[in-house]
Amino acid sequence: AQSVTQPDIHITVSEGASLELRCNYSYGATPYLFWYVQSPGQGLQLLLKYFSGDTLVQGIKGFEAEFKRSQSSFNLRKPSVHWSDAAEYFCAVGAYTGFQKLVFGTGTRLLVSP
Amino acid sequence: DVKVTQSSRYLVKRTGEKVFLECVQDMDHENMFWYRQDPGLGLRLIYFSYDVKMKEKGDIPEGYSVSREKKERFSLILESASTNQTSMYLCASSGWGRVTGELFFGEGSRLTVL
Numbered sequence: 001a002q003s004v005t006q007p008d009i010h011i012t013v014s015e016g017a018s019l020e021l022r023c024n025y026s027y028g029a030t031p032y033l034f035w036y037v038q039s040p041g042q043g044l045q046l047l048l049k050y051f052s053g054d055t056l057v058q059g060i061k062g063f064e065a066e067f068k069r070s071q072s073s074f075n076l077r078k079p080s081v082h083w084s085d086a087a088e089y090f091c092a093v094g095a096y097t098g099f100q101k102l103v104f105g106t107g108t109r110l111l112v113s114p
Numbered sequence: 115d116v117k118v119t120q121s122s123r124y125l126v127k128r129t130g131e132k133v134f135l136e137c138v139q140d141m142d143h144e145n146m147f148w149y150r151q152d153p154g155l156g157l158r159l160i161y162f163s164y165d166v167k168m169k170e171k172g173d174i175p176e177g178y179s180v181s182r183e184k185k186e187r188f189s190l191i192l193e194s195a196s197t198n199q200t201s202m203y204l205c206a207s208s209g210w211g212r213v214t215g216e217l218f219f220g221e222g223s224r225l226t227v228l
Contacts, residue, residue: 009154034216043118043204043219044157090156101172102217104149106156 002027002093006105013081014113021076021108023065023091032094033074034102035065039087047089050074061085086112117141120205120220127227133192135223137205144209146188147217148172148180151202160203163188195227 003026036044048059055067065076088109092102121136149157159172161180181189206217
């Protein structure tokens, strides 16, 4: 069965600094991978997704993520963080076949300091 | 714009009450999902449905049931609410059939059971 690990519960970054959120997955085949963002009191919004092809994927709001098969990782990056990026970020992995389900990590809460 | 609407944003119920959480999507999606979100645990799948009147258990179905009488509507039912069901409930939908794709989320229903 697939699983996702987000090792950082909280991260604090200064506004304007770069950001990297870590995500490691466990799945036997090539996974579908997603990053979602949740602002306070809101549902989840898709930032980006990887299905196949180019391992560096671009998303909304200036985010990107890189799929590294050898490390079973799909880390999220942003070169310059804005205060509005403060939110909780979830990595998710999906199965290629069978019923459509996503397994989510436990989330990383991003705090942005002035 | 894609829309998943959860009818109640905040509910307060008493132990033993029957609780209905309603979710409607306007995208003609085949698949609908109910997740539960708790701090430190991420999102956990309760039930999902891939067609009208069809349902499948997720990872934590105990204490819950669901109903899907129409394609656009997916209801989560707590037959006898308990305090350990105090949580944020997120509804989602997707239109990729049985292949894992992007989920679209509602804004969530925060349930407190006293």
